[in-house]
Amino acid sequence: MERTGRRTGRPPLTERRKAATRVDIARAAVRLFTTRGVAATSADEIAAAAGISVRTLWRYFPTKESCVRPLLTAGIDLTALALRNWPPGTALATVLDDLAAAAGDIVAEVPTLLALVRLTRTEPGLRAVWLRAHDDAEPVFATALAERAGHGDANDLHIRLHAAMINAALRVAVEHHANEPDPAGKGTAGKGTAGKDIVATVRTALLTAAVGLN
Known part of the structure; x- marks a missing residue:
């Protein structure tokens, strides 16, 4: 259900940064999945490819598959x-x-x-x-x-x-x-x-x- 009085226009900078980080993680995951396969790719490798810590990756996604x-x-x-x-x-x-x-x-x-x-x-x-x-x-x-x-x-x-x-x-x-x-x-x-x-x-x-x- 949508809230009344919601914001219009562009999301705040922090939200845009989070969205951009999620997409960066997704791109890194796809590159690894397509070249190595899902089973052979670890969350640590996805995080390293995205330039973040694995701890940060888990804050964004619950599983390595969901990164995409x-x-x-x-x-x-x-x-x-x-x-x-x-x-x-x-x-x-x-x-x-x-x-x-x-x-x-x-x-x-x-x-x-x-x-x-x-x-x-x-x-x-x-x-x-x-x-x-x-x-x-x-x-x-x-x-x-x-x-x-x-x-x-x-x-x-x-x-x-x-x-x-x-x-x-x-x-x-x-x-x-x-x-x-x-x-x-x-x-x-x-x-x-x-x-x-x-x-x-x-x-x-x-x-x-x-x-x-x-």
Whole structure:
């Protein structure tokens, strides 16, 4: 439930620093997981690669697998923002286009994100983190849709079904894109095109899942 009188604008500097540290840890973890495997990578090695102490790492994450969560939730958070900012009478496509234009930070992380999503197919611990991220997102999506509908009942069956469809569409779109040939744009297309491609894939999936919402 959202609080009234909440802050607007950019988060305080300390929160931004914490968020940046979490992403740095996630990047370091993905680099090690993709080159060495999860089982062969220790929390101490992740901490060293991120330039922090292992004690600090445990303050941010409960397990070494959960270190990757900030990269997995970036697109989820952006989708939740799009749903919260989706005013009645406005096509969802318009909102998604506006959010895509502001998704520069996420697009920059696309190669790392796709490498991570591919790992979730063979690493059960990472798969659990990925699925848990989406499980946590579903009630957030439902709340946003309920508020948009004007009745605020996130437990309404119709609302919950649409939230589940949007959630599944987002997950399937990212997984589909990650496992396509040359998903990271390592060929002539380059990283920039890879970022645009995944945004287009997710946009298509969300619009398909949102059919019937008004």
